[in-house]
Amino acid sequence: MTRLSWFNVVSLTLGFAFLYIPMLILIIFSFNESKLVTVWAGFSTKWYGELMQNEAFLNAAWVTVKVAVMSSTLATVLGTMAAYVMVRGGRFMGRTLFSGMIYAPLVMPEVITGLSLLLLFIGIGLDRGVLTIVLAHTTFSMCYVSVVVSSRLVTFDRSLEEAALDLGCSPSEAFRLVTLPIIAPAVISGWLLAFTLSLDDLVIASFASGPSATTLPIKIFSAVRLGVSPEINALSTLMIAVVTVGVITASLVSKRAMVRQKQEEQAAARVT
Amino acid sequence: MGDIVSSTVFEPWEDARAEPLIRFRNVTKRFGSFTAIDNLTLDIYEKEFFALLGPSGCGKTTMMRMLAGFEHPTEGSIELAGRDIANVPPNKRAVNMMFQSYALFPHLNIWDNIAFGLRRDKLPKLDLEARVEEMLKLTRLEKFATRKPHQISGGQRQRVALARSLAKAPKLLLLDEPLGALDKKLRQDTQFELMDIQEKTGTTFVIVTHDQEEAMTVASRVAVMDEGRLIQVATPDRIYENPESVYVADFIGDVNIIQGRTSAVGDDTYSIEWAEGQRQLNATSATSFDNGQTCHLAIRPEKVTITSDRPEDADNAVQGRVHDIAYLGNLSTYYVELPNGTIIKAQTANTRRISRRSFTWEDPVWLSWTATAGVLLAN
Ligand SMILES: Nc1ncnc2c1ncn2[C@@H]1O[C@H](COP(=O)(O)OP(=O)(O)O)[C@@H](O)[C@H]1O
């Protein structure tokens, strides 16, 4: 371990302060006794209690979780399939164009994605609700999944699939019995990524949602416009906690699994 | 069992009525504009141990991959047991391959790796277990059944790969440089093990190697390849004793090549003019040469005798100085420089201790060999 110079210490402190002070303030004020968000009046957890009584928030939370689970699952299936074809499909007509197009939504402004989805839903006469939010989230998160999965597939030893074919697997069996178990950590981390993206999303969801279904970020955003309440602080603190725990476990689990699998695979393949 | 005579001499390639198991007919394989296999025609027979030998990049793996079904000929056809296999996908071919990289499934243990192919055949549970146990026993892996591939050594992994490809009892087993990763001792043991397994199971083996000694040890026939073409296909002893070209002679083992011009002396004896001021050499040849035709005399170093005195009535004798000595333990190779600068290698068995060796650097010596010792080659 080298000791940090004072310059490094200062930059580190500044950087982290910049990142985390806003959230810290929010968390502290969620435990405020007073109804006024900016005046500290002693410690209390009463806003958390009140949150649990708030039907509208609980509904929104339930919708958010449902949407996140469904859209991330759908995005994982589609994204993995797309990645597989892009990496393994060989050279077919327009392959470069297709792989470029898969990644385009990554850089597309969310407002535009949201707007075009809205137009589509209106165009085909789909009532906005849970279904449309799920579709919208699947659309933008599947490209993240396919980025994660294809980066794993690129390093995947092709001869393993050939060995499976050689031993009598059909191509789909080879994928199910050999490829999928080996790339599973990447697929799982793709799912988790899609899940958190869906939890977080405000812009696209507000285009795709209707009166029958609102997600938590939309609910918070519209509540805040009427004035910040300690209840919102409590809700946000809970969301921060969920996302933090989720992201940390996900990265730990998938990183360790991936490192271990890579090692096993490398060890199992002969060095020539 | 058939009659004894035919079981002792296994030479189906000499038998015009024998049906080959594999038949390459004018097969050409191109990758883009690059020709990896060039108009190749070859028959391989049942129960053969056939070796493909050649330098790296000559198309050995490509041939295997075409047999396994991972590549398709650009032109020509491949038949397996009389059937064109162009449209048979890899999973429907009675062919198994042991991959150059082993390609063991890292997420399965040794037992499940070996059972993998059998499960695809929907074998009854008891038969499957019996077969896997049999394979484990054959490759001496019983103790490692529950380990994962990364928990065993390179040699053991290679045996797992072999067991896995043998488990389905294929008609044809393809081995792509199976012993490349092993050290010499383990390699020799495994070569004998392979021959043993091949004999026991009666499977046809096609083995790829770039090690000529390995090809000579295991194979019933050897094909020497270069740049996608077959240069010579013959039994190991014929390849060694009667190479048809300088390329083959040079590729298999150590050889002296002396270039010269022939003139016929007798029916199949020739004298060779090979250097200014040197006596002509004598050699016999079954193939005929024109007078004055350029020829290459190929002589193996172990067929050249080294003596300090001029040998009496030798067919060929030349004088030179010991330029270098390579001591190989059991053998020594003497590099003898002739007055015109040519170096000729002579090999002797070291039957005496090194201190009693008769020649040392700069000693004047005589080299001699018989007229039948070498092979006369046109190209
Ligand atoms: N998929 C491929 N695409 C392009 N060239 C290839 C491909 N596979 C093999 N080759 C080329 O074909 C030649 C023969 O390769 P290979 O059969 O692997 O040789 P080796 O005899 O060393 O096994 C090599 O020059 C190699 O570069």
Ligand SMILES: [Mg+2]
């Ligand atoms: Mg090769």
